[in-house]
Amino acid sequence: MHHVLLDPIAEEQIAALPDGALHPLAALFALLEVAPWSGQPYNPANPKANMLTHTFGERGLATYIVLDEQREVYVIRIEWP
Template sequence: MYTVGNSKQVDEQVAALPAEALAAFHEVTVFLQVAPWNGNPFIRERPDAPMRTQTFGDGGSGMVTYLIVEYRRLVEIIQVAWYG
C-alpha cells in the first residue's frame, strides 16, 4: 500500500469540488493507495515516468495529477481539477 499525501493547495482544490464529485474523489484516493502505477502517464512519450494522472467522476469530469515516490511508497497529489 502507498501513503497518499497532498499540500494545502490541494486541500483547497478538494474543498472546492462540488458535492457530487466527493465520492468519486474518495474512490480515486483509494485507487492511489493500491495501484498508482495504473494511472495514465503525464507525458505519453515517457510511459514509465512517476508523474501520472487519473480521471474520476461521471465521464471523467475530474482529474488528479500525482507523483509516485516509489522508495517511500508515497503518492503525492499535485493537482485536482474538476471540469464538470
C-alpha cells in the same frame, strides 16, 4: 500499500469541489493506495515517468507523483471543470 499525501494547492482544489465529486475522489484515493501506477502518464512522450494522471467521477482529473521508495502518492492537482 502507499500513503496518499496532498499538496496544499490540491487541498484547496478539493475544498472547492461539488459534493458529488467527493465520493468518486475518495474512491480514487483508495485505489491509489493499492495501485498507484494505474493512471496514465502525464507526459505521453515519457511513459515510464512517475508523474501520472487519473480520472475520477464524470469530469475529474487528478495529477500525482508516485514515490515508490517512500511508499507515497503525492497528489499535486485536482481538476473539475
